[in-house]
Amino acid sequence: MKYILVQTFEHYGKKNCISFVLDVVIYNGELESKADLVIRALTNNKKAGKLTFSMLPIQSKDFLTIAKYLQQRLKKKKNENLDQSIERLNLTGVPINPGLMQVIADELLDNAKYGKLKWLNLSQTGLTGDIPVTKAKSIPKQPQMREPNKSDNEKEGKTNKKEDVISILSKGLEKNTSLTYLHLSKNPKIKSDAFNRLLQSMYKHPQIHLLIYNGNRLTFEHAVVLGHYFAQFPNPTLTRISLEGCSINDQLDFFF
Numbered sequence: 107m108k109y110i111l112v113q114t115f116e117h118y119g120k121k122n123c124i125s126f127v128l129d130v131v132i133y134n135g136e137l138e139s140k141a142d143l144v145i146r147a148l149t150n151n152k153k154a155g156k157l158t159f160s161m162l163p164i165q166s167k168d169f170l171t172i173a174k175y176l177q178q179r180l181k182k183k184k185n186e187n188l189d190q191s192i193e194r195l196n197l198t199g200v201p202i203n204p205g206l207m208q209v210i211a212d213e214l215l216d217n218a219k220y221g222k223l224k225w226l227n228l229s230q231t232g233l234t235g236d237i238p239v240t241k242a243k244s245i246p247k248q249p250q251m252r253e254p255n256k257s258d259n260e261k262e263g264k265t266n267k268k269e270d271v272i273s274i275l276s277k278g279l280e281k282n283t284s285l286t287y288l289h290l291s292k293n294p295k296i297k298s299d300a301f302n303r304l305l306q307s308m309y310k311h312p313q314i315h316l317l318i319y320n321g322n323r324l325t326f327e328h329a330v331v332l333g334h335y336f337a338q339f340p341n342p343t344l345t346r347i348s349l350e351g352c353s354i355n356d357q358l359d360f361f362f
Contacts, residue, residue, distance in 0.1 A: 125158040125196075132220035140164055141171035148175065148192075156225075157260055164207035173213035177220055192226040198289075202231040207271045212280025214286070223282070227289040228275075229318075234293075235272040235300025254267035272300040287331050291320040291351075298327035305335045317347045324352035 140162075149152060176214070180191055190206075195214065202210075214220050290296070308314050332347070 108278070118221055125160060134337065139168060139171075141168040141175075144324070145174050145175050148179065155192060156196065157192050158196040158198075159200050160196075161199035164206070166203075166209050169206055170209045170213065173220075177213065180222060191222040193222055194227075195223060196227040197231060198227050198229045200231055202233065202271060203230065204269060204271055204274055205321050207274045207278075211274050211281075214279035215282040215283060217283050221284050223284055225287045226285055229289050229291040231291070231293065232295070233271050233275070233290065234295040235270050235297050235303070271298070271302055272296065276303045279307040279314075280303070280310050283313050286313060286315050288316070289316055289318040291318050291322065294321070294323040296322060298324055298325060298331050301328055302331045302335075305331065309335070312344060315346070317344060318349055319352065321351040322349075324349060 146158075148157075176192055200206075212219070214223050215226075280287075288308075296304075308317070
């Protein structure tokens with residue numbers, strides 16, 4: 107039992123979309139990496155403007171390969187008369203960990219490297235503002251050969267420092283000036299402090315017109331953060347936030 111990618115094509119407006127859907131099948135031959143299959147599809151369809159991964163688990167190394175290809179494709183666009191760059195990326199249902207988010211932030215949200223991404227869908231991807239906890243392995247005690255000095259401690263602190271997914275996304279948004287639509291629906295584990303970091307990162311580069319935040323948990327603290335945001339920045343480019351399906355309780359009625 108192996109995974110194979112089922113590739114479909116669809117049209118939105120005048121642009122093409124390449125979609126990959128995960129299916130479980132019996133496959134007796136050699137299965138290429140997901141990155142190879144995606145790159146082959148992009149190579150064969152130079153008019154594609156949207157790339158969709160539906161419920162497709164993908165490793166950060168594979169996505170890095172795809173992102174690097176998109177950057178190379180953009181550089182060759184003028185020479186090879188490519189009709190369209192990938193402007194829309196749909197990762198709905200893709201489990202996103204800090205490693206994968208780091209690739210998205212560094213390679214596709216950073217305008218210095220790409221600068222063409224206008225629409226990003228991260229709905230139902232398990233986004234959270236918490237650092238994932240991994241079970242520590244039991245290591246047998248070893249005799250201490252020498253006392254660690256200050257520089258050793260500083261290096262160890264830098265090495266062990268981890269960031270959560272929302273912090274990485276926020277830093278990526280701070281480096282981005284092309285994105286206009288951001289979908290974060292059905293990520294109910296985003297807490298108010300993480301929500302605040304997202305809004306602040308959008309203000310630093312206020313190019314996002316629409317934030318889709320449907321189906322998330324909206325607490326009193328979330329509403330306070332949202333109210334303060336619009337109070338501090340009364341005329342932001344962010345003209346609309348969609349909160350459809352959020353669990354707004356009676357305490358929040360006076361905010362709306």
